[in-house]
Amino acid sequence: MKYYNDYGSYLKAKFGCKVYRIGLDAGFTCPTRDGTMGYGGCAFCNANGSRSSYTDPTQTIKEQLTTRIEYLKKAKGIKKFIAYFQAFTNTYAPIEKLKEIYDNVLPFKEIVGITIGTRPDTIDQEKLKLILSYKERYDLWIEYGLQSAHDATLEAINRCHRLDDFVKALCMTREHGIPVCAHVILGLPQETREEMIQTARTLSEFKVEGVKIHLLHILKGSRLESLYREGRVRILEQDEYVKLVCDFLENLPETTIIQRLTGEGKRSDHIAPLWALDKMGTIKKIEEEFSRRGSHQGSAISSSRSLFPRS
DSSP states (O other), X not given: OOOSOBHHHHHHHHHSSOEEEEEEOOSOOOTTTSSSSOSSOOTTXXXXXXXXXXXXXXXXXXXXXXXXXXXXXXXXXXXXXXXEEOSSOTTOSOHHHHHHHHGGGTTOTTEEEEEEEEOTTSOOHHHHHHHHTTTTTSEEEEEEEXXXXXXXXXXXXXXXXXXXXXXXHHHHHHHTTOOEEEEEEESOTTOOHHHHHHHHHHHHHTTOSEEEEEEOOEETTSHHHHHHHTTOSOOOOHHHHHHHHHHHHHTSOTTSEEEESOOOOOTTTEEXXXXXXXXXXXXXXXXXXXXXXXOOTTTTSOOSSOSSOOO
């Protein structure tokens, strides 16, 4: 039985095969790092800016793509790819610089999609028009880091934006017909289960096309590291997280594409929780919890026809 609307199935249905996303570091920074809005970055982030462990920031974008495509073709037989502008804030530059960066994807015939990860307060109409220019050729997504629908939480983790900024960015992006994937983190300091579920309901209300769910984990060099070592930040146990993810998904529409269910840091940077390093084990437990409950994504929302019929 299928319990949630996973991204892999979406891609396979669209392209007829497995599609692999390649995380890129294009040399951006963030407004919470360079002093525009603050310093030190978000409390959960470190100097790697959420880049993938395999990404080499000393390489050019074309070198990063070439290296990874060649490896995945030989090692896994993958033939189609998504260029994922992942590290830091990937719309945080003048429009001319953004075009120069994004155009690096164009020579690669194997690339069928572009995903741009950014903050909701670093987007505008001009940037959206540029991004839209790639839609005819690529499966195009913008990912906005929301993390929580609660302004008090956003302030506590040094996001330096509010829920209203996300809503504004979502509405602007929707005007251009570009699908949005929202990032959320479960287990943020001081948030209750009810507040986390309210974030799911907020995303449901705004009919966000995609969601990435992350586990709060502690990275070496992040602001949260010292708080964790002082015992001032509690990390979820695996069973707690599994139940929270199921609760969260039950409050999202069945049509929302779930692009991630958990997350972990680079092994050399990852401090806690250690169970998060077993990503597939956690996903298996989430599916087992859904089976135990007899529920699925969207089951807390009334629906006349389910995408996940009981077998």
